[in-house]
Amino acid sequence: MGLEMYLDLFSQPCRSVYIFARKNNIPFDFKKISLLKGEQYGKDFGQINVLRKVPAIRDGDFCLAESIAIMMYLAEKYHTPDHWYPAELQKRARVNEYLSWQHNVMRTYGSKVFWLKFMIPKIMKIEVPKEKMDAALEDLDGSLKLLEEKFLQDRPFIAGNKISLADLVAIVEVMQPVGAGLDVFEGRPKLRAWKERVRAAIGAELFDEAHQGILEIADIGQHVDASQLEIFKPKVLRLFL
Numbered sequence: 001m002g003l004e005m006y007l008d009l010f011s012q013p014c015r016s017v018y019i020f021a022r023k024n025n026i027p028f029d030f031k032k033i034s035l036l037k038g039e040q041y042g043k044d045f046g047q048i049n050v051l052r053k054v055p056a057i058r059d060g061d062f063c064l065a066e067s068i069a070i071m072m073y074l075a076e077k078y079h080t081p082d083h084w085y086p087a088e089l090q091k092r093a094r095v096n097e098y099l100s101w102q103h104n105v106m107r108t109y110g111s112k113v114f115w116l117k118f119m120i121p122k123i124m125k126i127e128v129p130k131e132k133m134d135a136a137l138e139d140l141d142g143s144l145k146l147l148e149e150k151f152l153q154d155r156p157f158i159a160g161n162k163i164s165l166a167d168l169v170a171i172v173e174v175m176q177p178v179g180a181g182l183d184v185f186e187g188r189p190k191l192r193a194w195k196e197r198v199r200a201a202i203g204a205e206l207f208d209e210a211h212q213g214i215l216e217i218a219d220i221g222q223h224v225d226a227s228q229l230e231i232f233k234p235k236v237l238r239l240f241l
């Protein structure tokens with residue numbers, strides 16, 4: 001049995017794993033787990049990942065969850081080019097620094113704006129108090145500032161002159177609120193220029209393909225059966241409202 005990847009490209013960490021595998025010509029079988037249909041709670045997926053989250057992979061009889069662990073596994077197994085996860089001590093530390101930081105800052109606030117601006121009001125039809133939205137936008141703004149000022153500084157990419165896992169993990173999170181209709185690049189020429197470098201390094205075609213779903217979610221969302229999201233509702237409201 002070859003490598004199987006359980007993904008839904010609406011999900012940021014799924015996009016990073018997908019782009020990483022495709023860009024590095026790693027052969028895999030795409031197993032779609034539709035989050036909007038709640039397929040992560042199905043019996044079969046429970047055998048792959050008891051955490052009930054995507055991405056997850058199965059490589060023979062080895063199952064692995066967590067996007068960053070998955071990409072590090074693939075980088076080692078397939079000997080991907082060094083720049084993705086550099087061997088040199090301090091460059092690797094720079095990548096690890098971003099990967100460690102982003103979980104509860106960039107990822108948290110990018111997701112929060114996505115849910116508060118789009119999923120909760122437009123799909124779940126629940127009103128979002130203005131002060132919640134304003135606070136989430138402020139937190140996202142602070143995260144983007146830190147991404148620019150602390151992590152990018154004047155470098156083309158987070159760890160130097162070449163794209164690494166840090167840029168990949170960053171860009172998929174930065175794009176999530178864009179899917180909700182927020183132009184995070186407006187007034188941020190440095191962030192926009194970095195995004196264009198990342199897109200070019202990945203390849204525009206692959207970047208656009210991976211992001212097509214999230215950038216068109218406003219159209220797709222109109223056809224989502226909101227009752228399918230009932231399973232998420234308590235968790236989402238607890239997390240974001």
Ligand SMILES: N[C@@H](CCC(=O)N[C@@H](CS)C(=O)NCC(=O)O)C(=O)O
Pocket residue numbers: 010011012013014035040052053054055065066067068
């Ligand atoms: N830290 C995990 C996060 C995975 C995660 O939160 N996945 C979300 C989609 S972005 C998910 O599967 N959510 C399903 C649920 O919570 O029901 C990773 O990087 O892989």
